[in-house]
Amino acid sequence: RSTAVYVLGQQGRLRHFALDESKIVDVAEFVISLITRDHGSVDAVPTHGRWRSYCVTIDGKQRDLVSEHVAQWRAADVSQWECARRIIDLFVVSVLIDAGAGSQWKYHDKEAGVLTRTEGLGMAALRMFEDGAFSSSSDNPFQADAAALLELTDEQLLSGFQVSKENPLLGGPNRAELLRRLGAALSQQTRYFGGSCACKSHPSRPGFMLDYLATCAQELKTVDIDDLWEAIIEGFAPVWPASRTQLDGVSLGDVWPCSTLAAANSDIGDSELAQDADFLVPFHKLSQWLTWSLLEVVVRLGGFTVSGSSKLTGLPEYRNGGLFVDMGVLTLSDSDRIRGLSHPQAKEVPLFDGSDPVIVEWRALTVALLDRVAEIIKQKCCAGGDVPDMFLGRVLEGGTWKAGREIAADLRSETKDPPINIVSDGTLF
DSSP, rough: OOOHHHHHHHHHHSOOOOOOOOOOOHHHHHHHHHHHHHHSGGGGGSSSSSSGGGGEEEEEEEEHHHHHHHHHHHHHTOOOHHHHHHHHHHHHHHHHTOOOOSOEEEEEHHHHHHHHEEHHHHHHHHHHHHHHTTTSSSSSOOOOHHHHHOOOHHOOOOHHTTTOOOOTTTHHHHHHHHHHHHHHHHHHHHHHOEEEEESSSOOGGGGHHHHHHHHHGGGGGGEHHHHHHHHHTTTTTTGGGTTTTTTTTOOOOOEEEHHHHHHHHOHHHHHHTOOOOGGGEEOOOHHHHHHHHHHHHHHHOOOEEEEEGGGGOOOOOOHHHHHHTTTSSSSEEEHHHHHTTTTTTOOOSSSEEETTHHHHHHHHHHHHHHHHHHHHHHHHSSSSSSTTTTHHOOOOOIIHHHHHHHHHHHHOOOOOOOOOOOOOOSSOO
16 A cells, blocks of 8 residues: 555645655665664664663663673573563563653653653663553562553553653643553453463463464464464454444554545545545554564564564554655645644644544555665665575664654754644543
8 A cells, every 4th residue: 555655746736745766865874874873784774662761871782672681681590482472571661661752851861861852761661561550560579460460550650651740741641541441352262361270369461472472483483474364353353442443343553545545546534534545545553663673672582583574564654755855856845834834733743633544645655665775775785695594674774763763853952743743632642
């Protein structure tokens, strides 16, 4: 679906943006320069995922907080399998609360200092995890389970994230509600999260997904990406708010009607658009980022080999998408820019709701453009040699996401906002 939108861009038939393909190579060159600066080569770049949020500099030293926890648990005779379950528990909760925090919120960490945006959200989730905020077990604080998540209050989450009038977090209560919905999903979807004994003593956990994958494994502990994807897209389906796009009464999550596709193919009206599956674009950005994140845990800690990871797409979020706008590949129409700047909450840049046709078109173009940037980087950096596994994940990390953040900081140093902002309610990613 995203490619279909991109083709319309090539034909000059977009409704909200103009596409300049001549500048895609400039984006690729910029990303390569960052990869070279920070990693030396693309094969040295780790894949994009939540683990990176916990590789931090503290007192001038690089530390991997995930690996430190695993080492401590192993020293206490916790099995490698249970260690993997615990990190899956952490990552699922941490990713679910990672919607845009806004430019005003800060997290003051006892070790890492002041953190903002995704790093701050990730650290706040880790500290709550360490304190047992997501666990109902008196024996093991280091887990997230259905029983505890169902009882999590808004006040607990807001306190854990240091939210106040002076330190506002966008959509704070909605994030708590997402975690309660996660608790309900875990209770309902015991096939994926029940483990071998889902009972009051052992309530369902995201980490029991590892046990489900073990039942799917072929020889040599090989599982297909489809198995991991099924556990995430089906298992966490009850988490998404019912107000999102629905088809036949089923909430689809991060799936949106695209008026650009409809305008090019039919005379369907906007009111009918969401009911026509042919014009829905399934981004599933959060679910895919969670898949990228858990893929690393399943391989590094779970000992699995995962095939088919090339099926994952790039992530259509504001850093990747903002990169293409800031570097001139995409130009927002004048009428949409004026409309976005007139939003009552808009400040320096145009602002739109997540369901706005501008945002849907932008995100679809971002998915297609990330593939094209990755292909250029592959040709320039891997010509005649082996292509590293999870290549697109390395490009995102090394990478387009970092490039989008850095160019935003250069162009808008005060807020570091992307060139187009999306209204955040704490549930849209």
